[in-house]
Structures are given as C-alpha cells and as structure tokens.
Amino acid sequence: MENYLPLAYLNAWEYCPRRFYLEYVLGEMADNEHIILGRYLHRNIDEEGTIQEGDTRIHRHQWVWSDRHQVTGIIDAVEERAGQLIPIEYKKGRMGNHLNDHFQLCAAGLCLEERTGKAIAYGEIFYHANRRRQKVEFTPQLKTATEQAIQAAHQAVHQVMPAPIEHPKKCQACSLQGICLPLEVKQLRRQETEV
Numbered sequence: 001m002e003n004y005l006p007l008a009y010l011n012a013w014e015y016c017p018r019r020f021y022l023e024y025v026l027g028e029m030a031d032n033e034h035i036i037l038g039r040y041l042h043r044n045i046d047e048e049g050t051i052q053e054g055d056t057r058i059h060r061h062q063w064v065w066s067d068r069h070q071v072t073g074i075i076d077a078v079e080e081r082a083g084q085l086i087p088i089e090y091k092k093g094r095m096g097n098h099l100n101d102h103f104q105l106c107a108a109g110l111c112l113e114e115r116t117g118k119a120i121a122y123g124e125i126f127y128h129a130n131r132r133r134q135k136v137e138f139t140p141q142l143k144t145a146t147e148q149a150i151q152a153a154h155q156a157v158h159q160v161m162p163a164p165i166e167h168p169k170k171c172q173a174c175s176l177q178g179i180c181l182p183l184e185v186k187q188l189r190r191q192e193t194e195v
Contacts, residue, residue, distance in 0.1 A: 073108065078112065106146040
C-alpha cells in the first residue's frame with residue numbers, strides 16, 4: 001500500500017491542489033490555529049474501540065482501504081444502524097460550500113463498500129463549530145467526482161507543482177500560506193508576463 005493515497009490528502013487535493021502537492025509530494029507541514037484546534041478536538045475520537053449507544057454500534061478510528069482506487073486511511077467512526085454502515089467524519093470548522101470534506105467522506109464510503117461488499121448510501125460529517133451533523137448522500141455524481149479527484153491526485157504526484165489557486169479565503173486560512181507564498185508567486189508570475 002506504499003502508493004495508496006491517504007484519505008486526508010484527498011481532502012487537501014480538493015481544497016487546493018498546490019497544498020496537496022506541498023504536503024503529500026514535498027512533505028511540507030505547518031501548524032496554525034485551525035490545525036492545532038482540529039488536533040485537540042480529535043483527541044477523544046482517535047481512540048480505537050467499539051461502543052454501543054442505544055440501537056447504534058459505533059466503531060471508532062477505523063482503518064480502511066480500496067485496492068481499486070488505491071486509497072487508504074482512518075475513518076473517525078463507522079456507525080451501524082438498522083443494518084446500515086454509516087461513515088462519520090469529525091471536522092472542527094463549520095459547514096461550508098467546499099467539497100473537500102464530502103470527497104474525503106465519500107472515498108471512505110467507497111473503501112467500506114469494497115471491504116464489506118455492502119452498499120453505503122450516505123455518510124455524515126459532524127462540524128464542531130455548528131455542533132451538528134451534515135448528511136452527505138453518496139449520489140452517483142458525488143461518487144464519480146470523488147473517483148475523478150482520486151485519479152487526478154494520483155497523477156499530480158508525477159507533475160510539476162500547481163500554481164496558487166484564486167481563492168483568497170482558502171489561502172488566508174491555510175497553514176501552509178508561509179511556505180506556499182501565493183501572493184508572492186502570483187506577483188512574480190505577473191512580472192514575468194510583463195517583461
């Protein structure tokens with residue numbers, strides 16, 4: 001499984017291909033308040049084990065993989081309810097319009113389907129800032145988009161580093177801003193085209 005893409009890096013790919021390249025290909029890591037808070041909030045979730053809550057069995061910190069898609073990773077939890085498996089991810093932020101969390105969760109669902117032979121209809125993301133769960137239906141469109149993102153991320157490993165994205169809010173919240181230098185790189189590229 002040496003060349004299997006970790007699910008967390010699929011999230012990074014969808015958030016920003018340049019961030020993915022810096023982290024996954026070049027091994028660059030940096031902490032900011034978002035990373036530290038996320039790590040702090042995960043401290044209880046990251047304990048492996050199974051518990052029963054009413055009619056729901058919760059398997060925490062589950063390792064899954066897909067040989068077909070060459071992805072692997074840890075799902076924060078898998079809940080068994082009424083014979084269904086539901087992958088659960090815990091995120092520190094609030095519900096947003098970005099698909100990176102959906103892609104990571106859907107990829108985890110694809111792994112579960114391959115490992116168990118059961119259809120996984122949906123997953124849920126618990127957003128700490130909202131204190132509620134978002135149900136994510138694993139529609140054919142989301143599955144296809146997730147599979148395409150997995151393929152694109154695998155291919156990006158063998159290509160040059162992507163340019164900075166045009167999304168100032170994402171750049172501002174990114175822990176790698178000081179390594180990526182998106183504004184500086186864009187300025188240099190503008191100067192090159194003006195010469």
